[in-house]
Amino acid sequence: MHQRSMKTTTTSPLYTGPYPVLHSGTEVFEIRSLILDNLFDSPIDPGSFRAFINSTAAIYKDSRGIFASQNILPLTTGQMTEGVPLSEPRHVTSAVPETIMGNWQLLAQAGLTTKTYAYIFKLASKNDGWRGHGSRPMNAQSLAAFLQLWNQIAEFAQEPEFVLMPNGNLQIEWYRDDNHFVELEFQPNNKIIFGMFDGETVIEGVAHVKEIVPLLQQRNFNPLKRPYVVKRKLERKLQS
Amino acid sequence: MAAFVPNPGEGYLSVNSIEIESLPDIAAYYGSQFKDGLGLIAIICRKVSDYNSAARNAGIKMSFCNVECKWRYYSSEGLKDAYKHRPISKSRSHCGVEYLGNGTDDLTIRKIARRLSSGDKPHSFKVAK
Numbered sequence: 274m275h276q277r278s279m280k281t282t283t284t285s286p287l288y289t290g291p292y293p294v295l296h297s298g299t300e301v302f303e304i305r306s307l308i309l310d311n312l313f314d315s316p317i318d319p320g321s322f323r324a325f326i327n328s329t330a331a332i333y334k335d336s337r338g339i340f341a342s343q344n345i346l347p348l349t350t351g352q353m354t355e356g357v358p359l360s361e362p363r364h365v366t367s368a369v370p371e372t373i374m375g376n377w378q379l380l381a382q383a384g385l386t387t388k389t390y391a392y393i394f395k396l397a398s399k400n401d402g403w404r405g406h407g408s409r410p411m412n413a414q415s416l417a418a419f420l421q422l423w424n425q426i427a428e429f430a431q432e433p434e435f436v437l438m439p440n441g442n443l444q445i446e447w448y449r450d451d452n453h454f455v456e457l458e459f460q461p462n463n464k465i466i467f468g469m470f471d472g473e474t475v476i477e478g479v480a481h482v483k484e485i486v487p488l489l490q491q492r493n494f495n496p497l498k499r500p501y502v503v504k505r506k507l508e509r510k511l512q513s
Numbered sequence: 514m515a516a517f518v519p520n521p522g523e524g525y526l527s528v529n530s531i532e533i534e535s536l537p538d539i540a541a542y543y544g545s546q547f548k549d550g551l552g553l554i555a556i557i558c559r560k561v562s563d564y565n566s567a568a569r570n571a572g573i574k575m576s577f578c579n580v581e582c583k584w585r586y587y588s589s590e591g592l593k594d595a596y597k598h599r600p601i602s603k604s605r606s607h608c609g610v611e612y613l614g615n616g617t618d619d620l621t622i623r624k625i626a627r628r629l630s631s632g633d634k635p636h637s638f639k640v641a642k
Contacts, residue, residue, distance in 0.1 A: 405527070405546070407520035439520045446514075451631035456514060458623070466620060468627050477624055 370397040375413040379420035384427055389435070396437040409441035414461035419443050422459075422482050430497045433457075447496035455496055457485065470494070516557060517613070517626035525597070525609030531558065533598075534606035536636060542604045544640030555635035561596065563629060564610060568595075571624035573612055586612045 373380065373394060380390070397411045423430075433445035444458040458466040465485055468477045471494035480488060489497050519526040529539045540554040565575050565584065574587040575595060584595040597609045613622055 405520055407522040409521060436515050438515050439518055444515065456623075456627065466623055468623065470627075477620070477627070479620060 370394070370411070372397040372411045372413040372416055376416050376420055379417060379424065383420055383423055385423075386432060389432055392435055396435060396443070399437060403437075404439050408439040411437055411443060412441040412461050415442045415459040418459040418461070418463050418465070418482055419445060419457075422457075422465075422485065426486060426497055433496070447494075449494060453494040455489065455492075455494065514623070514626045514630040517629045518622055519613050522615070524614040525599075525611045526613035528608050528610055529604065529606040530598070530608050531606070534604070537638060539604070539606060540638035541640050544638075545603070551641060552639070554638045554640055556638065557630075557635045558633065559629055563632070564625075565595075567625045567628035568612060570628055571621045573617075573621070573625075588612070588616050590616070 380393075385393070393416070397416070399410055401410055402408055403410065431447060433447050436444040436446060438444050438458060442458050442460055444456060446454060446456050448454040452470055452472045454468075454470050456468045459482075460466065463482050464479050465482060466479050467485065467488070469475065469488065469492050471492045473493060476488070486497070489495055517526060529542075531539070534542075536556055536558075540556055543554050543556075544552065561584065568575055568586065576585050576587075576592070577583070578585055585592045586595045593611060595611055597611055599607050599609045601607050613625060
């Protein structure tokens with residue numbers, strides 16, 4: 274299956290619009306191939322996944338987002354070997370989780386590591402009842418709320434760990450030890466249930482997404498300090 | 514932390530008593546339920562005193578009934594059993610932590626869950642059919 278779609282030939286150009294990046298059908302099929310071969314088969318190949326994310330991001334950049342909903346997102350197994358004109362809308366099946374499709378653009382811009390992208394995909398692929406009766410799949414708005422926050426803090430934050438809550442909310446965690454950790458659960462209404470433990474004090478509650486960054490910055494255990502952590506590590510390396 | 518948060522709509526947090534069944538048996542049950550009988554199962558063990566302590570920390574009042582030898586908690590509807598034995602056909606050790614259910618708000622549940630998730634690391638079991 275790996276190269277099947279790559280070998281597909283089409284008799285007519287896939288796209289005839291003004292955006293040169295999509296003139297070649299091969300590029301588009303390549304993206305599909307990566308998605309289907311690597312995102313949903315286990316284990317996920319990180320290299321190909323990164324290539325896929327890069328390709329998607331490049332297309333977004335070049336096409337100014339116009340293809341996001343019409344041509345790139347609806348990817349299905351059935352269309353793998355077909356030359357479908359890109360201008361035609363396609364029916365969506367279960368290949369890409371809806372949660373991911375709904376947040377495609379934000380995900381492409383997020384700049385998360387390959388491992389994290391793969392893990393989010395894995396969590397988003399969980400179905401109703403994944404943890405017993407009543408447990409829900411990942412909520413798209415919860416993921417969107419995280420990505421909105423992440424886009425504000427990505428430059429200076431350490432990458433968190435991700436947990437899917439039984440109610441479908443996405444939770445992120447920064448953990449040093451049992452006394453130093455931060456947990457943020459993103460609710461669909463842009464509110465965050467947070468717990469911040471910094472060794473000396475504990476604060477827990479609910480806050481709006483906009484209020485979280487100042488709260489985190491006031492704590493002794495502040496995960497939004499990546500440049501300093503990296504700088505210190507580099508200094509130690511140089512000294513040794 | 515998510516391990517101590519009940520599923521939506523559940524009236525209690527599902528747990529298992531290791532006084533009734535052994536850890537490997539409990540692992541085998543969960544393996545058959547969620548892993549098609551194969552794979553790794555992580556089990557976190559906590560004492561009733563840990564649950565009580567976490568609940569008190571989150572503002573739930575607990576009391577011990579000496580007559581019935583049961584822990585109870587104060588809910589909006591009065592005193593209720595804090596822990597119940599709820600055996601099911603495939604798992605006779607199945608129990609419920611009653612105050613981690615429908616009547617308790619999300620914030621309180623998470624406060625309790627955070628405290629329960631710190632401490633001893635999970636036991637890991639490899640289950641096979």
